[in-house]
Amino acid sequence: MADVNGNGKFLVGIYDDDDVVLKAVKDVKQAGVRIHEVYTPFPIHGLDVALGHPRTRLGIAAFLFALSGTTTALLLTAYTEAFDWPMIVGGKDSYSFPVYIPVIFELTVLFCALGMVGTFLVSNGLGPAVKPLMFDLRTTDNKFAMAIDLSKNKLAEGDIEQILRSSGAAEVNVKQF
Amino acid sequence: MHVTSAVRxxxxxxxxxxxxxxxxxxxxxxxxxxREWTIAFTISVIVLLYGTACVFWTWWEGLGVWGLNKTIGWAWDITNFVWWVGIGHAGTLISAILLLFRQKWRTAVNRAAEAMTIFAVICAASFILMHMGRPWLAYWALPLPNTWGSLWVNFKSPLVWDVFAISTYFTVSLVFWYMGLIPDLATIRDRARSKVSRYIYGALSMGWNGSAKTWARYEYMSLILAGLSTPLVLSVHTIVSFDFATSVIPGWHTTIFPPYFVAGAIFSGFAMVQNLMLIIRVVFKLEDYITVEHIESMNKVITLTGSIVGVAYLTEFFIAWYSQVEFESYAFINRATGPYWWAYWAMMTCNVISPQLFWSRTIRRSVVWTFTLSVVVNIGMWFERFVIIVTSLHRDYLPSSWAMFHPTLFDISDYIFSFGLFFTLFLLFSKFLPVVNMAEVKAIIKSSSEKLPKSVSGVAKGERVTNPAFNKNVE
Structure with missing residues (x-):
């Protein structure tokens, strides 16, 4: 959200309904307005696609973290049981792969979950005591806000406001950061 | 676009x-x-303080204060541990497996069930620490090279697998639960009127603003977390059952243990969720969100898992006879007719017969029946672990070593400690955090609401709490 750090001026369309805002995204884009982002109290399926956000690559990160967990567990069990202090327990070889499967599985899950959640927080700029960029405080309750960055749009403020209203916005506010 | 299926x-x-x-x-x-909360909280804290004193005395004096003897080296401690871990299975089952199955009814109960999971796992872990006797050496269970050389933990031991399984389960459940909380904490933050609560909930909600991009990633992350947690939740009780199944004690050395333990865990976990939710929905007036429909759905899971447990009991008995291993046969006949017959029949009645009552629609949808039977199920599941552990151990290989287990005051008090801990944590959660996942319930309102008002997002009836800061945005 680096583009909101300056003294950006935004028009914020407030919508009452998730279906209305989903359709409005398409209408507003059709009218040639660049939408900064839409803020909603709950996930709306298809909204990110309608806004043209690229598909998240969180899955790749999750896979790599899982792989690092598997590798750590394989190396840990192999190093301790086969090289550093070989031990024969229960008549099994000092290195016996099948008995390590539980530990390998658990560490895979642990690394994957923690790594993915960490990536999620970092990629969204979330963290303890981060100050949120709220365009309207009601978007965590029952309203849906569409933010338009005026500096990134060639259309006049009044025209954009008209477009937002005709797309179903109940109110249009100005927000200055 | 209000679409509700006629059959649902x-x-x-x-x-x-x-x-x-x-x-x-x-x-x-x-x-x-x-007032109810304050009274309940005060009682929980008093119980917790009493329990803590007893646990410290247990550590101070040593495990000799328990009723353990040379023959019965595991009794209430491990029974309580397995019981609490079992209860801790419902939360992740609801939030992960039911998410993958797209069961919408999970949305109203997942938050409290996950909190219950986390607190139950904390209680379970406390029994492991107690059972160690010297909790300050608990780090010996971790793979660290010790001071006398490079001797490591034994990765071939199921007890070490347990360390990994339970700590992973706890961590992942906590993270899953907290991620689910963030959007709702942001809601509380934006409604907060006092500076203190705005600061605290602001810090906890990590700067969440609900942008479409964040939500898309959030949904994707939840799906992967659910995919990870599903095998994880099944692995935890599987590995707990390995603690028994890999030994050579008749009655423990059974390949049926992993699925049988997992089913039993979900069975008791759902019973505990029922007990907690039935109280929460009345005390917090959430009957519109946690409906009889939710209660019925959970009772169906209880009936299914209870039946699996019942089949497992019968299978064990059948195999004991069919295998023609006399030690195995003796162990099972002794369970049903030996000196611990009362524990065995308490388990059979509570776990096999009582959930079958839920085949009746009236009983399944009755709040009183559900609450009572859920308590009965949890008593039964405690006895199941007691039967498996104490009854299998009390007849040793040599008749001269045969013994009985008599719980002492400290066996009982250390168990009471875990209730104090559990309810103190749960009551704190229910007061300071939203007990129902608001964002997820809002997402299902259009498809699953009874009737839809003209505007779903309309302002609520009565006085509405408004934040002074919020008016600045409105021209």
Whole structure:
């Protein structure tokens, strides 16, 4: 959200309904307005696609973290049981792969979950005591806000406001950061 | 676009709007503690203090204060541990497996069930620490090279697998639960009127603003977390059952243990969720969100898992005879007719017969029946672990070593400690955090509400809490 750090001026369309805002995204884009982002109290399926956000690559990160967990567990069990202090327990070889499967599985899950959640927080700029960029405080309750960055749009403020209203916005506010 | 299937009963009753959901759930977080809450909390803290004193005495004096003897080296401690871990299975089952199965009814109960999971795992872990006798050496269970050389933990031991399984399960459940909380914490933050609560909930909600991009990633992350947690939750009780199944004690050395333990865990976990939710929905007036429909769905899971457990009991008996291993046969006949027959029949009655009552629709949908039978199920599941552990151990290989287990005051008090700990944590959760996942319930309102008002997002009836800061945005 680096583009909101300056003294950006935004028009914020407030919508009452998730279906209305989903359709409005398409209408507003059709009218040639660049939408900064839409803020909603709950996930709306298809909204990110309608806004043209690229598909998240969180899955790749999750896979790599899982792989690092598997590798750590394989190396840990192999190093301790086969090289550093070989031990024969229960008549099994000092290195016996099948008995390590539980530990390998658990560490895979642990690394994957923690790594993915960490990536999620970092990629969204979330963290303890981060100050949120709220365009309207009601978007965590029952309203849906569409933010338009005026500096990134060639259309006049009044025209954009008209477009937002005709797309179903109940109110249009100005927000200055 | 209000589409409700005619065959599906609504999951949210009372024609709630989005604003109603926020209002109804946030009410108990924002208001002063109720009298009932204060009384319940005071009792829990007193029980916890008493229990803590007893646990410290157990550590100070040593495990000799328990009723353990040379023959019965595991008794209430491990029984309580397995019981609490079992209870801790329902939360992740609801939030992960039911998410993958797209069961919408999970949305109203997942938050409290996950909290219950986390607190139950804490209680379970406390019994491991107690059982160690010298808890300051608990780090010996971790793979660290010790001071006398490079001797490591034994990775071939199921007890070490347990360390990994339970700590991973706890961590992942906590993270899953907290990630689910963030959007709702942001809701509370944006409604907060006092500076203190705005600061605290602001810090906890990590700067969440609900942008479409964040939500898309959030949904994707939840799906992967659910995919990870599903095998994880099944692995935890599987590995707990390995603690027994890999030994050579008759009655323990059984390949049926992993599925049997997992089913039993879900069985007792759902029973505990029922007990907690039935109280929460009345005390916090959430009957429109946690409906009879939810109760019935959970009772169906209880019937299914209870039946699996029943089949497992019978299979064990059949195999004991069919295998023609006399030690195995003796162990099972002794369970049913030996000196611990009462524990065995308590387990059979509570776990096999009582869940079958839920085949009746009236009983399944009755709040009183559900509450009573859930308590009965949890008593039964405690006895199941007692039967498996104490009854299998009390007849040793040599008749001269045969013994009985008699619990002491400290066996009982250390168990009471875990109830104090559990309810103290749960009551703190239910007061300071939203007990129902508001964002997820809002997402299902259009498809699962009883009736839809003209505008779902309309302002709630009565006085609406408004934040002074919020008016600045409105021209």
């Amino acid at each position: 009963t609504p999951l949210v009753t009372g024609g709630k709007t989005y604003a109603d959901v926020t209002e109804d759930v946030s009410r108990q977080v924002e208001g002063r503690p109720t």
